[in-house]
Amino acid sequence: xxxxLEDFVTRKSQNLDLLEYVRCDCPVCHKKxxxxxxxxxxxxxxxxxHTNCDTKGIIKGNIKSRGRLIKDTLNKNTIxxxxxxxxxxxxxxxxxxxxxxxxxxxxxxxxxxKACIAVDxxxxxxxxxxxxxxxxxxxSGIGRLLTGFPEYGVPKWKKYYTTxxxxxxxxxxxxxxxxxxYTKTCVITEDVFSALRVxxxxxxxxxxxxxxxxxxxxxxxxxxxxxxxxSLDKDAQTSAIKLSETLSPYFKRVLTLPIDNDIKDMNGNExxxxxxxxxxxxxxLHATGNN
Ligand SMILES: [Zn+2]
Numbered sequence: 001x002x003x004x005l006e007d008f009v010t011r012k013s014q015n016l017d018l019l020e021y022v023r024c025d026c027p028v029c030h031k032k033x034x035x036x037x038x039x040x041x042x043x044x045x046x047x048x049x050h051t052n053c054d055t056k057g058i059i060k061g062n063i064k065s066r067g068r069l070i071k072d073t074l075n076k077n078t079i080x081x082x083x084x085x086x087x088x089x090x091x092x093x094x095x096x097x098x099x100x101x102x103x104x105x106x107x108x109x110x111x112x113x114k115a116c117i118a119v120d121x122x123x124x125x126x127x128x129x130x131x132x133x134x135x136x137x138x139x140s141g142i143g144r145l146l147t148g149f150p151e152y153g154v155p156k157w158k159k160y161y162t163t164x165x166x167x168x169x170x171x172x173x174x175x176x177x178x179x180x181x182y183t184k185t186c187v188i189t190e191d192v193f194s195a196l197r198v199x200x201x202x203x204x205x206x207x208x209x210x211x212x213x214x215x216x217x218x219x220x221x222x223x224x225x226x227x228x229x230x231s232l233d234k235d236a237q238t239s240a241i242k243l244s245e246t247l248s249p250y251f252k253r254v255l256t257l258p259i260d261n262d263i264k265d266m267n268g269n270e271x272x273x274x275x276x277x278x279x280x281x282x283x284x285l286h287a288t289g290n291n
Contacts, residue, residue, distance in 0.1 A: 005046075006059055013037050013044045029053035038249070040214070045249040056249055088138070091118035091127060102126050102146060106193035106264040107271070110200045112175045116168075119146070125158060128192045128206075130166040140166040142192065142208065164215045168192050168206045169223065170199030185227040185282050186220060188243075190236065194263035198231075201275050202282070210239035217250055227253040227285055229278055233262045253285060 008027045016022065021038040025031065026048045034050040043060040098119055103111065111117065118127050125143035132139055141160035159165060167188075171180035187204040189195045195206035203225070207216060210232055220228075228251050232240040240256045248254045257277060261270055 005055070005057075009037055009044055009046045009059055013039055016044075026050060026053060026055060028055040047249045058249070090120055090122050092121050093118045095119045095121075098146070099126055103193070103196070106197070107266065108193055108197045108264075111196065112199065113171060115176070116170065123158070127160065128168045128196075130168055140164075140168075142168065144192075164213070165208060166219055167212075167216050168195060168208070169220070170195055170204050172199050172201055172203050180223075182223050182225065183282070184225060185229060185285060186223075186225040187229045187231055187278060189231050189263055190233050191264065194231070194233075197263055197271070198275070198278075202229075202278050210236045211243060212246065217247065221250060226251055227282075228255070229281060230254065230256040231259055231263060231274075234259055255281060257281070 005027060012022055012024060016037070016039040018039055021036055023033050024035050024037070025033060026035040029048060029050055029052065031048070031050045031053065034053070035046065035048050035055075038045045043058045045058050046056060048055040093115060095118075096114060099117055103109070116129050116131070118129070119125070120127050120143050123143065124146045126146055127141050127143035129138045129141045131137065139161075142165070143158045143160060145154065145156050169186070171182060173181045173183065183203050185203065187195070187198050187202050189198060189204060189206050190210060191208070192206040195204040198204040205220060228247055230240050230244055230247075232243070237258060244254045244256050257274075259266075259274060263271070263274065266274060
């Protein structure tokens with residue numbers, strides 16, 4: 001960290017309230033009005049927009065919010081405590097045959113961590129969970145109806161908590177939910193089935209849409225990811241570019257990987273090409289110490 005730069009950013013951000021920003025000349029490349037400083041719950045983010053300047057970073061701590069001071073908000077303790085406790089007795093974690101036949105429809109033939117999937121026997125849904133780091137408690141769950149023809153008014157997807165929606169993160173290395181060994185790179189997909197397919201080879205997170213809340217970004221960050229590869233469905237490429245702009249100050253590298261076909265619909269050939277390109281990206285990042 002360049003302390004001159006830190007001083008500059010700290011001075012400029014002094015009067016900013018949460019989510020306010022200022023634009024000014026870049027103290028590094030000295031280009032006019034290319035430097036942006038934003039006050040966020042993560043810390044003070046700064047970023048130069050000039051193509052030839054990669055000055056960006058975050059100063060944690062001393063975050064001002066509505067006049068009060070929040071220190072080092074970016075740590076695990078900022079993840080809200082879950083108020084609800086889900087009655088797990090409704091979930092069957094052993095009905096792998098039911099689950100298998102559903103997953104195959106979405107070209108998912110391999111699941112490393114079966115503990116992240118269950119069947120809600122009462123509601124007839126396949127449910128995907130996000131666990132806490134110890135693996136003892138489900139933080140959130142989202143479930144899809146198993147039947148093709150739902151009754152009128154019954155939603156296809158159901159959120160199992162009323163609290164913030166966590167991204168559903170699948171780990172590509174360990175097969176026990178409580179002890180995930182995340183790589184430094186996470187592939188972001190829209191839906192759970194695409195993320196699950198990717199997770200055979202790479203860590204993947206389903207963001208359940210085409211944009212992310214501050215909360216979701218903070219959660220991914222708390223898992224230690226440094227690089228993000230965005231792979232939204234083909235009809236969402238504008239959103240993908242927007243999302244990469246939102247994420248780029250928070251992570252070391254944010255890349256978008258354009259795809260011709262939704263991941264869950266790719267045939268074997270398309271899919272292996274896609275996975276190979278991510279492997280190449282990770283290898284390149286690894287060569288620079290950032291895999
Ligand atoms: Zn600059």
